[in-house]
Amino acid sequence: MTIASTGTGRLFSARxxxxxxxxxxxxxVLMLAGCGSDIAPQPQQARPTESTQxxxxxxxxxxxxVRTDLLTPDMARAYGIERSANRVLLNVAxxxxxxxxxxxxxxxxxxxxxxxxxxxxxxxxxxxxQEGPAITFIGEVGISGDEILVFxxxxxxxxxxxxxxxxFKREFSGN
Numbered sequence: 001m002t003i004a005s006t007g008t009g010r011l012f013s014a015r016x017x018x019x020x021x022x023x024x025x026x027x028x029v030l031m032l033a034g035c036g037s038d039i040a041p042q043p044q045q046a047r048p049t050e051s052t053q054x055x056x057x058x059x060x061x062x063x064x065x066v067r068t069d070l071l072t073p074d075m076a077r078a079y080g081i082e083r084s085a086n087r088v089l090l091n092v093a094x095x096x097x098x099x100x101x102x103x104x105x106x107x108x109x110x111x112x113x114x115x116x117x118x119x120x121x122x123x124x125x126x127x128x129x130q131e132g133p134a135i136t137f138i139g140e141v142g143i144s145g146d147e148i149l150v151f152x153x154x155x156x157x158x159x160x161x162x163x164x165x166x167x168f169k170r171e172f173s174g175n
Contacts, residue, residue, distance in 0.1 A: 054166045060095040060103055061155050065170045068140065079129065081140060088149065088172055090114075090124065092137045094157050108157040110137040116147045124151075146173050 095103035114122040126139040
């Protein structure tokens with residue numbers, strides 16, 4: 001089964017989208033947060049104003065950051081993530097493009113440094129996760145109230161090609 005990625009026309013193997021599963025569940029949680037129920041409404045997560053992927057020719061780097069309280073309790077427990085309005089989860093995946101146009105997960109090294117707009121450094125330890133053929137790197141960082149975080153991501157795929165850098169920022173509202 002293949003899925004066309006939004007706006008690019010590239011095809012991705014459904015097997016390599018394990019990293020996307022976490023993002024899909026996160027998106028589902030965001031969408032359901034507005035549905036009617038007896039539960040108090042969750043604050044809305046801002047939509048990314050920047051791209052959530054960077055194309056380096058033969059390598060794609062996908063990344064996203066969300067507050068951890070938006071994850072389901074089961075998902076947070078399964079991945080050892082602390083749910084909190086004052087914690088953010090960063091998810092990074094590398095996909096190598098094949099000659100046929102498909103993209104497959106690739107292992108490697110991911111390091112991340114984050115800071116807020118006051119130049120306060122945020123400790124972010126990334127850990128490797130694998131589910132089937134999908135390989136992702138996740139890390140958590142604390143926030144204090146409303147913060148804009150700048151993530152400096154450095155990836156080095158095991159397939160070679162050297163280290164590549166990505167920077168993106170995201171605004172979060174904590175409690």
